[in-house]
Amino acid sequence: MKKILGWFKAHRPTKRRLIQVYAALLFNANLKGYITGDIYKGPLKNACTPGLNCYSCPGASGACPLGALQNALSSSGKTAPYYVFGIIMLYGLMFGRWICGFLCPFGLIQELFHKIPTPKLQKGRITRILSCFKYVILVFFVIILPLAYACRNFPLPGFCKYICPAGTLEGAMGLLSNSVNESYLRMLGPLFTWKFLLMVSILVACVFIFRFFCRFLCPLGALYGLFNRISLVGVKLDRAGCTDCGLCVGTCKMDIKRVGDAECINCGECIGVCPTKAISWKGSKLFLAPNAIDGESEGADTHRENVQKAKKRHTAVKVTVGVLMAALLGAALIYYNFIDGREDEPILLPPETTEATEATTSADDPETQPDQPEKPPVGTAVGNTCPAIVLDLIGSDARFSVEENAVAGKVTVLNFWFTTCGPCLHELPYFYQVAGDYAEQVSVVAVHIEQRNVDVADFIQNDSGHPEWGDGTMLIGWDTSSYCLKLFNIQACPVTVVINADGVITDYFVGGLMQDELVAAVEKALGDE
Amino acid sequence: MSKKTANRIRRIYGVALSLALIVTGILLMISCVNIYKSGPRPFTPESISAAFSKIAVFVWVTCGALAVGIILALVCPAEQGKPRVIKHKKITLTRLQSRLDTRLCDADRLALIRKEEKLRIFLRIVATLSCVAVAAPAVVYALNFDHFSLDYDASVIAACLWLIPATLICMGICLALVYLEEASLDRQIGHVKSALAEVGASTPHDEPAKPSRSKLIWGIRVAVAVVAVAFVVLGVRNGGMADVLSKAINICTECIGLG
Known part of the structure; x- marks a missing residue:
């Protein structure tokens, strides 16, 4: 019993995992969609969620920024894609790749697959070079293909169509798994076969390679990576305090060269291992945990005072954020599942009507x-x-x-x-x-x-x-x-x-x-x- | 149970589970291809279930193996390995060099150090030129939109046949560059260390204070925020938001890979 309790204690979810689950639930708040086999079609779907979450998923509460970007580029001959660019820039500026580490539902899926206890492939020079591949995908499948076909007035979201495993897993499989959508089975063909193979390959690869898709293939991560240095949320490195011990880069499972670079998903695992506390959260004066207060350079009294102050501030911030997050999730669940009034609209005739009218x-x-x-x-x-x-x-x-x-x-x-x-x-x-x-x-x-x-x-x-x-x-x-x-x-x-x-x-x-x-x-x- | 035995059990279990997962993945893929190639049309849930039921045993075995993993973790919990250390050689070199007084240094040693620096610059130039030479045809092909006909699957495959080899070759060049650069850095670090041993470490001279980057970063942040907000406002006004809604509420079957 002690061992079992010990195991659960050792494996209890971290704060990051809780936030990931919370975000996955928030971005898939239309839970009734999984039962009805229908997607949410209300007005809130004009807002993009920050992570990779297919908007054709029955639970999706918002639009996928990558799908929206490709669609906007596809119709860029008629409408300049300001809206999606603006949204992506705002997300990038606020969170950078913190989104990958904390908010992306597909990132959570990949990490859960990686939890399966098998031998893991360590990062190295090859994986570091391979991580550049996502930029090729970004440029070709997300930008060039939609633009090339926009010239022919034909919308072609290259990444969604040929690669996106989130679309296959959440969208296609999500819809196909419901018997209501049996009619979709008719259209399964080479495209679905290709995407299914790709999805299975990526998920199996995720077991052995940490965030395989995120590191090597995800163009959304590549986009957010461009904003990582200027993002308001994330980890930061105090260069003056850094002794170049290499522990942070060694601990990190992503292909970073330095903390906070374009590959860093700001998971914060390096903060704990830094011996000189040179790594911290941006804006950590507000969010700093009391035990992270450095008091060595100051007197004991001042240190105690600082810890007390930080403790109070930390508790207040924690409670406020917790309450706000719970309220937001509650409101989203109620809105998507109970208030959104599409069921109230008369269903004219059920498909299997047998009675004469x-x-x-x-x-x-x-x-x-x-x-x-x-x-x-x-x-x-x-x-x-x-x-x-x-x-x-x-x-x-x-x-x-x-x-x-x-x-x-x-x-x-x-x-x-x-x-x-x-x-x-x-x-x-x-x-x-x-x-x-x-x-x-x-x-x-x-x-x-x-x-x-x-x-x-x-x-x-x-x-x-x-x-x-x-x-x-x-x-x-x-x-x-x-x-x-x-x-x-x-x-x-x-x-x-x-x-x-x-x-x-x-x-x-x-x-x-x-x-x-x-x-x-x-x-x-x-x-x- | 001794640590050694526990480690051995964990290792055997890990390899077995890996194999089970890979086999299950391959079987899933083969089943999917079989259904596509020879499955009765139109597909029905029954026909698909029947095709997948053939591999059900393997899937259950894998699930069982996963469950065993939980028990195994209780019986012989994994040990926390030592954290890896990956040093940034350039930073190490910069630190060492800041302690080296070049005026006291042997001219030959200094020449060796300079030679490594020049070699790395040369390597970078060669690698960049090689990458450009390799990637140029593929880039030219991809940017010529005439290559993208309405037979889009064939067009995309043709473009990928240009892009993928070019990308792989470029990656190979970059990988070679990384290895050669690291070797060069190692050599230079060795030279600097030898020089330090010869002349002794001087106190790191104070570098001239660099202008604060935080102001620059805040400037960029404000500029990006202004542009982003302006874009969102423009997008709402020009119907971009309605476009997003339109695409998000109408499932495009091809876009999610259904067909």
């Missing part, structure tokens, strides 16, 4: 229409009759009705997209092609789902690279009040719904389609008539 009641009545075959119930699942949908059309005063289109004997293809969605823009030419090839039998509507003030007509004309999309062959709709978004419970884009001439949904796809898949779906709907 008003629309089908009259059609089902054998007395009124005895010869009509029984219509499937109204719903949004494949095989259901599609509910009434009327869409505003962009560039026209007319409106498009799915019901009327079915009455006219035409198949309807609804494609839900938005302007900054890469896969959406990649597949839209196929829809345009199908709209032209099947003009007599099929109406294709590309429904823009964003509610912000985007000039879609202008985007198509000038920025899409396909001004022909606006020629009327393919209708461009707008889901004005997010009606379709809620109706079809659309969380990921692109989404394609194919409705046959009887008004019955014959296919529902989440994710990008290839031309042959789309043609097959249309042929199926035409054959179902």
Whole structure:
């Protein structure tokens, strides 16, 4: 028993670990998302969290700064990316790489994996050189790729798409692990396979190498590292007091050359080992623990007085910060899980509706229409009759009705997209092609789902690279009040719904389609008539 | 249990656990590739579970091994190793040199010291030029946006085929530079130590007081803060914040690697 207690005492979490867990919980405060399989879509998501935390994670309470940066660079032809630059600069100035050491949820995951008791790879000259690799990733995947494709009006967040293990672990796996998102399984292919392999490799590497991703691959750490010397929070070295004993660099598990350089995550472990107390926290006059007061140069009385003062100050700061942190976390948990009122909005029809509704009641009545075959119930699942949908059309005063289109004997293809969605823009030419090839039998509507003030007509004309999309062959709709978004419970884009001439949904796809898949779906709907 | 036995048990356990983890990782990857290559389409939770169930035994064994680790830590707790010491050779050299009075020093010894300094400068120039020569084609390729067609996967792979070898070669050059520099530093430290032994250490002469860097740092901080706040305000006004929201609330399936 003594041994067990001793083990727990020796392994109790440090303050840093507690802060890491706290930050991970705060940045993933939308806990109900893990149950519903949905992500938080409220207004607070326009704020970036400081660490690497995928905004497609069901629990994410804010946006990922790296994803936001790539997206901003992707649309930099239209909007200068001031906001994200400003936010990253502010975070960098305030915290620097202290964020990596204390606030980054993926950093916590890596450290927990490293806790597994296996032989560890020690740092050395090679790891020091390899740590420069993250700058290559920053420049190529985060800056050059989005900019190169911005010139082609095609959003491509290179790092998120090809590398980010946080996106795979928190976003993709987080969504896939919920049975509600079963439809996402359809789109798994080479990209997911690559990212899964990469994620597993990185996590296994983290067991043997301390913060493998953070040290060698993370472009966010590379960015924050640029601010490390001027950041307001972090460790500092008093050069006058340094005896160059090398204990700090030897103790540090990161590839630092000196305390506080661009590789330093400001974890503070070196503070305890410095024999001359030359390393301290920045702003330590406020946060200094009483036992860290140096009294050797002063008299005993003065020292005692200083310790007393520091003790009082330290307790006051600790209590205030503790209360504020607890209040913030409590407020976040309550807001994201109970107050955010999206559940109050009426869910029009659940996907698996089996009961007939008003629309089908009259059609089902054998007395009124005895010869009509029984219509499937109204719903949004494949095989259901599609509910009434009327869409505003962009560039026209007319409106498009799915019901009327079915009455006219035409198949309807609804494609839900938005302007900054890469896969959406990649597949839209196929829809345009199908709209032209099947003009007599099929109406294709590309429904823009964003509610912000985007000039879609202008985007198509000038920025899409396909001004022909606006020629009327393919209708461009707008889901004005997010009606379709809620109706079809659309969380990921692109989404394609194919409705046959009887008004019955014959296919529902989440994710990008290839031309042959789309043609097959249309042929199926035409054959179902 | 003796310390030696405990250490041996811990070492064997660590190696076994490492192997188990690596094997589990590889099996997970193989299963994923198998599902992708030969799994029944469209994928269903059942088909994926069935594919992964084949490696369930290994996963459970690894989990068991992890649990054993906790018991092992109770029975034979790990000892705290001695902290490593990694000295910054340049700082060591600067300290030693500050105690060396070059006027009293032997001319040959001084020449050797200067030679090492010159050698390091030469090495750095050579390494920089080599890195530039190696990286230039890759950089030129990456900065020519015409190479990035809408077949983006192929374009990215092509760019990586330029960038990765160039990066690895540059890293190799840097690594060689580090080794050569350290060897040179070691030699120079040796020369300085010998010179100190010959002429004796003088009291470190007071270097002229450097201008305080704290004012400069605070100046930079204020400038960065002003620019950052201005950027945020501009970003809110030009719709950048709305862009972030738009991207954050609409899942882009490709961006999270779903496909």
